[in-house]
Amino acid sequence: MDNEAIKKYTKCMNFAAKKHSTQRRKDSEETPYINHPIGVANIIANEGDVTDLDVLMAALLHDTVEDTDCSFDEIEEHFGADVCNIVKEVTDDKSLPKMERKRLQIEHAKTSSSKAKLVKLADKLYNLRDLQREMPIGWTKERVDEYFIWAKKVVDNLRGTNLKLETKLDEIFCAQGLK
Ligand SMILES: Nc1nc2c(ncn2[C@@H]2O[C@H](COP(=O)(O)OP(=O)(O)O)[C@@H](OP(=O)(O)OP(=O)(O)O)[C@H]2O)c(=O)[nH]1
Numbered sequence: 810m811d812n813e814a815i816k817k818y819t820k821c822m823n824f825a826a827k828k829h830s831t832q833r834r835k836d837s838e839e840t841p842y843i844n845h846p847i848g849v850a851n852i853i854a855n856e857g858d859v860t861d862l863d864v865l866m867a868a869l870l871h872d873t874v875e876d877t878d879c880s881f882d883e884i885e886e887h888f889g890a891d892v893c894n895i896v897k898e899v900t901d902d903k904s905l906p907k908m909e910r911k912r913l914q915i916e917h918a919k920t921s922s923s924k925a926k927l928v929k930l931a932d933k934l935y936n937l938r939d940l941q942r943e944m945p946i947g948w949t950k951e952r953v954d955e956y957f958i959w960a961k962k963v964v965d966n967l968r969g970t971n972l973k974l975e976t977k978l979d980e981i982f983c984a985q986g987l988k
């Protein structure tokens with residue numbers, strides 16, 4: 810086992826956990842938010858069969874700039890430019906109106922790098938499974954249905970990246986009547 814890689818990945822997990830420490834998911838159990846990034850990394854490694862360290866660290870960090878006080882500079886300083894660039898590709902600009910943010914995510918998906926596409930595929934697979942499990946507090950069925958339709962538009966622009974993850978996403982879309 811590569812000691813340096815294990816040390817870097819563990820440092821990254823700890824960094825992400827501290828950044829997300831006060832955040833909770835929108836489910837009724839108020840699951841600690843960190844479960845999401847760790848779950849996304851786990852999907853990439855153990856369902857997508859991808860163990861590229863930069864991809865797995867970017868998965869752990871993928872919501873830190875978007876949702877915490879973390880900066881891209883901080884990520885680059887601690888984890889390097891390659892990881893930082895993947896995080897940049899998967900970070901929505903929260904200063905934009907929501908609809909514009911969601912439109913841009915569909916558009917950017919097409920031209921993003923294969924490493925960013927992997928993170929995005931796993932992010933969507935995690936969130937869609939969460940939606941199948943439980944409706945987020947304050948959401949309506951319409952909002953859930955809209956998320957599935959929007960998520961499929963993003964995923965359709967990520968295809969050709971990882972057949973295992975795309976197949977599992979299509980099973981979910983099929984179950985939702987979206988095919
Ligand atoms: N399904 C589900 N989602 C939850 C839960 N708690 C937090 N979320 C997050 O909410 C976001 C989806 O809600 P939206 O209202 O569409 O997005 P917004 O928070 O960015 O406005 C996702 O963010 P994201 O990871 O940035 O993904 P995405 O919106 O870019 O797909 C998801 O991770 C939960 O319990 N269930």
Ligand SMILES: [Mn+2]
Pocket residue numbers: 845871872932
């Ligand atoms: Mn996410």
